Amino acid sequence: MNDPQIQMYMRALAREKAARKEAERILEDKSRELYLKSQELKVTNAKLESLIKQTTSELEGVFENIVDAYVVMNLSGDVLKMNEAAETLLGYTLTDEINLMSLVHPNGQDKVAEGFNVLFEQGAITDFFVDIIVANGDVRLVHINASMIYDEEGRPIAAQGIVRDITKEKAAEQRLIDSENRLSALISNLESGVLLEDEDRNIVIANQRFCDFFEIQATPDQLIGQNCKNAAENSKHLFQDPNAFVDRIHTLTRKKQQVLADELILKDGRILERDFIPMLEDGVYKGHLWTYRDVTVRRKFRESIEAEREKYSRIIANMNLGLIEVNTEDEIQMVNQSFELISGYSEKELLGKKGKELLLTPESRVKLSQENQNRLKGESNSYEVTGRTKTGELRHWLISGAPNYNINGQVVGSIGIHLDITDLKTLEIQKEQLLKKLEKSNDELEEYAHVVSHDLKSPLRSINALVNWIKDDNQEQLDTQTLEHLAMIEITLEKMEQLISDVLRFSSLGESTAKSEVDLNQVLEDIQTLLHCPDHIEITLKKPMPVLMADRVKIQQLFQNLLSNAIRYCDKARGLIEIDWTQNDQTFTFWVRDNGIGIEKEYHDKVFKIFQSLNKHKDSTGIGLSIVKKIVEMHGGDIWLDSTPGEGTTFYFTLKK
Secondary structure (H helix, E strand, O other), X not given: OOHHHHHHHHHHHHHHHHHXXXXXXXHHHXXXXXXXXXXXXXXXXXXXXXXXXXXXXXXXXXXXXXXXXEEEEEOOOEXXXXXXXXXXXHOOOHHHOOEHHXXXXXXXXXXXXXXXXXXXXXXXXXXXXXXXXXXXXXXXEEEEEEEEEEXXXXXXXXXXXXXXXXXXXXXXXXXXXXXXXXXXXXXXXXXXXXXXXXXXOEEEEEOHHHHHHOOOOOOHHHHOOOEOOXXXXXXXXXXXXXXXXXXXXXXXXXXXXXXXXXXXXXXXXXXXXXXXEEEEEOOEEEEEEEEEEEOHHHHHHHHHHHHHHHHHHHHHHHOOXXXXXXXXXXXXXXXXXXXXXXXXXXXXXXXXXXXXXXXXXXXXXXXXXHHHHHHHOOOOEEEEEEEEOOOOOEEEEEEEEEEEEOOOOOEEEEEEEEEEOOOHHHHHXXXXXXXXXXXXXXXXXHHHHHHHHHHHHHHHHHHHHHHXXXXXXXXXXXXXXXXXXXXXXXXXXXXXXXXXXXXXXXXXXXXXXXXXXXXXXXXXXXXXXXXXXXXXXXXXXXXXXXXXXXXXXXXXXXXXXXXXXHHHOOOOOOEEEEEEEEEOOOEEEEEEEEOOOOOOHHHOOHHHOOOOOOOOOOOOOOOHHHHHHHHHHHOOOOEEEEEEOOOEEEEEXXXXX
C-alpha cells in the first residue's frame, strides 16, 4: 500500500467520523426537541385540564341541569366532559372513553369534516345537523351548536357544544310536509272549486277547478298572493245577475258567517253551489274558504225525480190509501206506510219480492197477471182481489192500477193504489158513533166548565168588591198590617181567578178545530209582540221555521207557554232562549232551550201534570205545561225535557206533518 492510498483511506476515515459525529449531533438535537415537545404537551394538557375544571366549576348548575346534552371534547374528538343529558342521549358514560367522530353515521363523515374546519377557522358553528349512531345502535338526527375553547395564549385546545336530539321533531316535520303534499294533491284533484283567502283576502290556495269555473287563464300557483277584493268584478259577466253576484260576495265577507249551498246561476245555464266557511283561530278571524260545486246535472236529475214524486204525491194526497210500485216482473220496488199497515209487512220484507205470490190468493194471482199485461199496453183500470196479510188473514182490496213510465216514456212497471174494503162500512159506522159521542162529551164538558167558571168567579168578584169597599170606607182607620193583609187577599183572589181561567182553557183544549197551514215564523213573530221580554233576555231562531198543518191558535198557545216559562224562570244577567227544529219523513221535532234555573231530574215527569208548579212564582198556576202537553198530544206528538239545575232547560216536542 503506497502513500497516496493511505492518504485516501485516511481522508475517507475522517469523513466517515465527521459524518458519524454530525449524525450523533442531529440525533441529540432531535431528542432534545422531542423532549421539549413532550414537556410542552404536558403543559398544554395541564392547561386544558385546568381550563376545563375552571369552566366546569363556573358552569356548575347550568350545563349539568340543562335539558339538552352538553359535551366537551379535545381536538381529536375524545370526550372530556358531558352532562347527564348527554349520557342519556349517547348511551355512554365518560368511563367508556368514546370519540365523537366514531359515532357519526357513515353518510355524515364528509359533512362532519367540513363542520370541524368551520369550527377551527371561525371558532364556532351553529345549526349543524348530522346523523349519529348511539350505544344501542339507533340512528339519531342531532342539532349541534359548538364553540372552540382557547388557552391563555389564544390557542385552541378543545371544543364544547350543545347537542339536541331532533329525530322525532324531524320525523314530525316530515309527516307534516307529507300531509301538506297529500292535501295539496287532494285539493288539486277535487271536483269542487276551492279558494282559500286570508284575513286580507289574499289568495292562499286555489285549484284548477276553481280557475275553470270562472274562466281564469292563470294557473292556481300564479294566483297565490293576489288580492281578491275586486276580483268579483272580473267574473260577474258569467252570471245571470252580475250585480247580485258581486253584492253577495261583499255581504258574505263582511258578515263573516258560514253559509252553505248558496246557489249561483250562470248565463250558460250552469248552476253552482257555493259554500262560505270563515276560518277562526282561538276566536280570531284568519280568513275564509270558498268552495264551488257544479250541480247542474244533479239539479236536472232532481227535477226529474221531483216530477215522478209529484205524480205519486198527487195520488197519495187525494187518496189516503196503500201504494205499491212493481216492475215489469212484478217485483216490488216501493210501498208506502199505508200499504205496510194494510198488508202487515214492513217495507224491508216486501222490497224485491213478487207481489202476487206473497200477497194474493191463487185465484187473484191469475187476475193480477192479466192486469199486468194490460199495464204493459198502457191501460189503467180498477179491480178487486183477495189478499192475504202477514198474519194469514184474508182481506178484500180494491186496486186502482196504472202503468209507470220512465223519463223516456217507456213502461217500466205499474203503480197500484189499494183500498181495504173489508171493514169499510163497519169502520164508517163506528167512526160516526164515536164522533157523535165525542162531540156530546166535549159539549157537556165545555158547558160544565163554563158553568163552573161562572159560578166560581162570581163570588170571587164579590169578595174582591167587598175588600175594596172595606178599604175605601176605612182607609184612615186601617193600620199598615191590615192593609197588607187586604192586599194579600186581593192577590190571592187574582190568582184564584187566573187558576179558574186556566182550568177553563185546559178543559176547552179538547174542542175539535179545523187544521190549516200554519207558518211558524209568523206565529213566533206574533208571540214576541205579545210577550213582555226584558232587555236582558234574547230570543233567537237558529233557522227559519217550517210551515205545518195544525190548529194555529193551539200552536201559538204551545210556543207562548214555553217562551213565557223560559222568560219567567230566567235568573241570569244575560238570558238566552234558542228555538230550533229538525224533521224526518213523518214528524217535525222542535226544541226551546234556555239558560235559566233548570229543573231537578226527579221533577222531569211531574212538571207536565196539572197543578204541578215547582217554583212559587206569583204568575204560576201549575197548568201551563199541562196545556203544552195536551196540545202536543192533540197533534199526535210527544214532549220531554232535558235540564241541568243552574244551567238551563231544553223542552223537546214532536208534531206530525
